[in-house]
Amino acid sequence: MTTTADREIINTRLVNAERELVFQAYTDPEHVGQWWGPKGFTSTIHEMDARPGGVWRFILHGPDGVDYKNQIVFVEVVNPTRIVFDHVSSPRFRVIVTLDQESDKTRITFRQIFETVAEYERIKTYASPANEENFDRLELELDRMATSD
Secondary structure, eight states, rough: OOOGGGGGEEEEEEEOOHHHHHHHHHHHHHHHHHOOSSSEEEEEEEEEOOOOOOOEEEEEEEESSOEEEEEEEEEEEEEETEEEEESSSSSOEEEEEEEEEEEEEEEEEEEESSSSSHHHHHHHHHHHHHHHHHHHHHHHHHHHHHHOO
């Protein structure tokens, strides 16, 4: 039996939105482009095909003016409960997003599993706080989506 505990980061957040809306925010490039990335970052999405085997190519524009090219391949997309993707550009990792309905809210679990312990060790100090900033931005987008209906 293999464990990933020595190379994984888990962030969770209970958001004030139905999971169908959260799923849409994660899979619709129009919405993803509004919130994906830590505080101070913006993103340009070049391609996003949220289905198994589909590719998501984007650039994160850092507040320091540096552009970070990213490529992701979707492994599993189950509307509205689960999204699994592999970040195939460096650093390499798998993300498993689960969306659990809790009354009228959604609990998001964001598991980030790195290929190696060394890669995890290199990134762990800033990845978890960046994931939390990502959740903050997601919540703003969910609020915007809910009020635009």
